[in-house]
Amino acid sequence: MASAPKAPEERTSLFGLPPFQERRFLLDALRTETVGGMVLLVAALVALVWANSPWREAYESLRDIHFGIPALHLDLSVGHWASDGILTVFFFVAGIELKRELLLGELRRPAAAALPVVAAVCGMAVPAAFYLAVNLAGGGQLQGWAVPMATDIAFALGVLAVVGTNLPSGIRAFLLTLAIVDDLGAIVVIALFYTSALNFPALAGALAGLALFWFLHQRLRVRGWYVYVPLGVVIWALMHASGVHATIAGVAMGMLLRVVPLKGSGGWPAEKESPAERIEHRVRPLSAGFAVPVFALFAAGVSVSGDALAETFRRPEALGVMLGLFAGKIVGVFGGTYLAARFTRARLSDDLAWADVLGVSMLAGIGFTVSLLVGELAFTDPGTVEHVKAAVLVGSLASAVVACVFLRMRNATYRRLWEEENRDEDHDNVPDVYQRPRGAAREDTAGRED
Numbered sequence: 001m002a003s004a005p006k007a008p009e010e011r012t013s014l015f016g017l018p019p020f021q022e023r024r025f026l027l028d029a030l031r032t033e034t035v036g037g038m039v040l041l042v043a044a045l046v047a048l049v050w051a052n053s054p055w056r057e058a059y060e061s062l063r064d065i066h067f068g069i070p071a072l073h074l075d076l077s078v079g080h081w082a083s084d085g086i087l088t089v090f091f092f093v094a095g096i097e098l099k100r101e102l103l104l105g106e107l108r109r110p111a112a113a114a115l116p117v118v119a120a121v122c123g124m125a126v127p128a129a130f131y132l133a134v135n136l137a138g139g140g141q142l143q144g145w146a147v148p149m150a151t152d153i154a155f156a157l158g159v160l161a162v163v164g165t166n167l168p169s170g171i172r173a174f175l176l177t178l179a180i181v182d183d184l185g186a187i188v189v190i191a192l193f194y195t196s197a198l199n200f201p202a203l204a205g206a207l208a209g210l211a212l213f214w215f216l217h218q219r220l221r222v223r224g225w226y227v228y229v230p231l232g233v234v235i236w237a238l239m240h241a242s243g244v245h246a247t248i249a250g251v252a253m254g255m256l257l258r259v260v261p262l263k264g265s266g267g268w269p270a271e272k273e274s275p276a277e278r279i280e281h282r283v284r285p286l287s288a289g290f291a292v293p294v295f296a297l298f299a300a301g302v303s304v305s306g307d308a309l310a311e312t313f314r315r316p317e318a319l320g321v322m323l324g325l326f327a328g329k330i331v332g333v334f335g336g337t338y339l340a341a342r343f344t345r346a347r348l349s350d351d352l353a354w355a356d357v358l359g360v361s362m363l364a365g366i367g368f369t370v371s372l373l374v375g376e377l378a379f380t381d382p383g384t385v386e387h388v389k390a391a392v393l394v395g396s397l398a399s400a401v402v403a404c405v406f407l408r409m410r411n412a413t414y415r416r417l418w419e420e421e422n423r424d425e426d427h428d429n430v431p432d433v434y435q436r437p438r439g440a441a442r443e444d445t446a447g448r449e450d
Contacts, residue, residue, distance in 0.1 A: 036288020037158020043293035044300040044368070048393075051301030063298050073241045079298040083373055088236055088250035089283065089291040090369070094183040095254020096280045101180050103259050115340045116174055120181035122336025123364055124149040127328030131320035140316030144378040144388060146189045148324025148395065150370035153179035154288055156363050159400045160407075167407070168417040170349060175360055178333070186370045187251050194377040196243040203242035206249065209235035214256045217275070221268060245377065292369055299372040302389045309390065317384055318391035321371070325395030326402075329365035334358055352413075359407045365399025367392060 050059045068074035068081075076084065101107040107117070127148035135142055153176060160167065167175075213231055216222040232253055240246035257279060261271035302308075312318045337357050341347065375388040407414070423431060 034154075034157040034161045036285070036292060037154040037156070038161055039158075039289050039293045040154055040296055040368070041158045043296040044393075047297050047299070047301040048304060052304055059301055063301070072237055074237060082295045082298045083376060084240060084246045085236070086291045087295045087369075087373065088247045089287045090250070090295075091183075091187070091247040092250035092254040093280060093284050093287045094180070094187070095251040096257055096259075096276050097180050097254075098184055098251075099255045099257070100259045100276060100280075101177065105177070107177065107180075113177075114344055115337060116177040117181055118340040119174075119333045119336040120151075120178045120185070122339075123151070123178065123329055123333040123361075124182060124185045126332030126335070127324035130324040130328035134320035134323060135316045138316030138319070140320065141379065141384070144317050144321065144375065146186070146193065147321050147371050147375045147378060147388060147392065148328060148367060149182070149189070150186050150367040150374070151175075151179045151182045151329070151364045152366050152368040152370065152396070154292060155368040155396065156366045156400070156403075159366065159404060160363075167414055168352075171352075171356060171360060171414075175363065178360075178364060183370070186374065187248065190245050190374065190377065191248050194245060194374070198243045199241055202238050203244065206235050206238035206242055206244075209238060210249075210252050210256065213253060217256060218258060223275070247373075295369065296372075299376070299389065300368075300393065302386050302393065304390065304393075308386075309394075312387045312390045312394070315384070315387045315391075317379070318387045321375075321388055321391035322395040322398070325365045325367050325371070325392070326398045329367075329399065330358070330361045333361035333364045337361075355406075356410060359403055359410065362399055362403035362406055365403070366396045368396050371396070 047059075050056070053059075063077065063079040065078050066075055067078075068076050107113040128145045131145045131148055132142060134140065135144075156175065156179075209231060213228070213235065216227065216231075222228075232249075235253065236246050236249045239249035254276075257274075257276040259274050259276040261274045261277075262268050263270055334357055338354075371392045372389055375392060376385060379385045379388060
């Protein structure tokens with residue numbers, strides 16, 4: 001009989017193999033995000049080609065069509081419906097991920113969470129500092145400091161899938177946790193710094209709706225989607241009318257879902273999976289395959305002509321974004337990881353090297369989705385918004401290209417580790433690496449790079 005799966009490495013190992021159950025969830029989530037990331041790449045490419053073609057006016061006309069209910073402050077353009085409405089699905093999934101990580105995942109234990117949290121915080125703070133330094137020196141607008149803070153995990157995984165880089169589970173887990181903490185930072189920034197004048201009655205109504213959502217879900221155990229979807233739409237509309245960015249409603253509802261399955265006590269039947277896991281499994285493909293690509297289709301359509309790009313490189317706001325994403329992320333994520341490993345008990349996995357941390361730091365500079373959203377929120381001048389969006393595309397593309405070239409140089413090592421992680425010679429559906437004694441060394445490490 002196969003022994004119970006257990007992690008073969010100490011949990012303080014940077015880029016070490018995640019626990020068996022965590023790895024199963026990770027692979028399922030990353031599989032969806034990878035497919036979604038490839039769809040996102042296609043949507044962004046379509047937007048760029050369309051916006052720079054003879055049919056540019058048709059693209060802009062479609063993006064600017066208004067429809068909705070004016071009496072409810074919902075007479076929005078197609079572009080705003082994409083960013084304020086459809087993108088709420090993405091933030092709903094982010095809320096579920098965040099709660100799950102806080103209660104069940106890497107973030108629940110300070111020792112395991114320290115490295116990705118410190119890396120993520122530094123990876124947000126340093127790009128913001130780059131942006132502020134460039135714009136203070138160049139006389140630019142300072143309110144765009146949050147644009148280069150985000151990491152787009154779907155875009156990053158889509159790029160990796162295209163180039164065929166087989167990152168081991170430990171690196172992917174670190175990157176996913178990094179992105180989740182980044183999402184939390186973006187949520188806080190949007191809520192605190194990019195909220196317009198508050199409509200307190202509407203905000204009170206949204207909070208009352210969230211309280212009702214919690215009561216129905218947590219106390220009455222109501223399960224019907226036909227209850228929560230209309231209630232969620234009402235909460236979203238009230239949040240939008242309140243002046244708080246409407247996507248915050250999605251985050252709040254995601255974090256209200258129960259992530260721990262019932263064990264059958266108190267008259268309630270036992271659950272095989274929690275409501276959060278069940279709902280996330282159904283909604284994540286909608287988020288990755290539809291919501292984010294549709295947002296990209298209407299947000300990434302910027303001019304990339306020679307004159308437009310030349311002007312982008314002359315604007316301090318755009319330069320700050322590009323340098324923040326490309327250089328700031330590398331300095332922030334790598335520096336934060338090194339400092340956390342230097343001053344804590346954490347150590348680098350024996351099979352990997354600090355070059356791998358550098359590669360992940362480069363990959364973190366892909367800040368597509370949330371960076372485009374924050375760029376739209378930070379600036380009111382259409383010209384500045386266009387240049388900032390172009391800067392997000394340039395910075396993300398530069399980070400993607402450099403990261404992929406760098407990681408491809410290490411791909412032989414990654415392929416060996418991936419094959420070892422998935423080897424199951426006794427065919428018991430549990431990889432052999434999880435059945436070794438704790439602390440046992442991996443096989444075939446003679447070729448490891450220092």
